[in-house]
Amino acid sequence: MEFITTHHTIEAVGWIAVLLKLATFSMTSMVWLRVLVILSSTCFIIYSALFQIWPLLAIEVILLAVNAYRLYELIALRRLVTHMTDESEPDFSAAMAYGKKRVIQSGDVLFEKGDPVDSLYYLAEGRVEIEGQNVTVPAGNIFGEMAFFNSSAARMATVRCVEDTVVYELNEKRFTRLQYEDPKFAMGVMRLVTKRLVANAAQTQET
Known part of the structure; x- marks a missing residue:
């Protein structure tokens, strides 16, 4: 009984990952798009690791790293735009x-x-x-x-x-x-x- 419950829990994590992935197609904000992709990859990593689906695990680890870096770039750019004022001298x-x-x-x-x-x-x-x-x-x-x-x-x-x-x-x-x-x-x-x-x-x- 405990095995069945654990199996269903892991499967639920996989479905959550799928739903998060589908939700990315409705995003108009690049920041939230990256956030949802990161959450989806995290769920897929847990799912594939527990079920030992190694190809899926490998691709999701790579996607997690790429999207985390892209999210960092977006946040850094937003901070740059926010902190740039008319008085500050640009650096060329x-x-x-x-x-x-x-x-x-x-x-x-x-x-x-x-x-x-x-x-x-x-x-x-x-x-x-x-x-x-x-x-x-x-x-x-x-x-x-x-x-x-x-x-x-x-x-x-x-x-x-x-x-x-x-x-x-x-x-x-x-x-x-x-x-x-x-x-x-x-x-x-x-x-x-x-x-x-x-x-x-x-x-x-x-x-």
């Missing part, structure tokens, strides 16, 4: 790990207005001037990113180095990869682009 230094290093002499032009768009730049050392806009970009910032969001696909201004400069050049492929792999960088770019668009709009209204 991750571009150095993805970009191609270039050393440019003072007075040299990095690109000219009308040039085709092929890269954006992280300014590691030195200073550059955006001609015609009376804007100087100091080290620690990115520039040239606006062209990636412009349908004309042409540079909107000439950029000249006013000091000996070290930049890291990222083409569109590397830029896209960095945004996916570093959410903090992506959020910084979004904030910067938004600020520059608002500033440009305000300048246009004044003129």
Whole structure:
């Protein structure tokens, strides 16, 4: 009698796992989707271990680890978005790990207005001037990113180095990869682009 009761209990755990798995198809929130998948995998692990269904046990252990990590990423991204304020300075230094290093002499032009768009730049050392806009970009910032969001696909201004400069050049492929792999960088770019668009709009209204 005790064996039958135990058997039914284990089987009930398996059915709970199935129901949780089915419930994931109705989730619209990625966080709750991951939570339900983790709970389902946990129940399947208990069920398959007690019934010694080794293939099922192996796949559910792997899925548990993968979904636990994905849940951690989602929570970390939410915390990042919550704690980022307009006063905090974005950190673009991750571009150095993805970009191609270039050393440019003072007075040299990095690109000219009308040039085709092929890269954006992280300014590691030195200073550059955006001609015609009376804007100087100091080290620690990115520039040239606006062209990636412009349908004309042409540079909107000439950029000249006013000091000996070290930049890291990222083409569109590397830029896209960095945004996916570093959410903090992506959020910084979004904030910067938004600020520059608002500033440009305000300048246009004044003129």
